Amino acid sequence: MxxxxxxxxxxxxxxxxxxxxxxxxxxxxxxRTDLDPENVETAVIRRAFPEGLTEAERRAVGQRLLRLGYSISHIANLSGASTRTVTRWKAALTA
Structure with a gap:
């Protein structure tokens, strides 16, 4: 794609x-386009981004991991997103 x-x-x-x-x-x-809190919580506990997460869930997991102190590059590697995308997730936290 x-x-x-x-x-x-x-x-x-x-x-x-x-x-x-x-x-x-x-x-x-x-x-699915909704955000399932159970999927987000499972992904945060496992520190992984399983396939099948919606974009909103991926963003929520990334933001939770940022709050836990994980680096932008580490989250980008886990999620498969670019570091720029994770930087945007971080900016949305402070906005």
Whole structure:
């Protein structure tokens, strides 16, 4: 998908997340756009960004990890987002 910088498997054009997102969108299963506090809490406890998190959940997990003192580069590596994106998440905390 445009703008996706997650690693792809050998000889694949899409990463697993994008491939699954396309599959879900064509299979009739509605895509979630809401924020589930349980998903956010689980991701913060595990210090990981599992596949299937919505964008709002990823942002919430990133912001919680920032409050816990994790560095921007560490959160960017965990989430697969750019350091610039994590910097924006941090700026939104102080705004």
């Amino acid at each position: 445009p703008g996706c910088n997650r690693p792809r498997a050998c000889r694949r054009t899409l990463c697993h997340s994008c491939r699954h997102r396309i599959y879900r969108s064509t299979s009739g299963v509605p895509l």
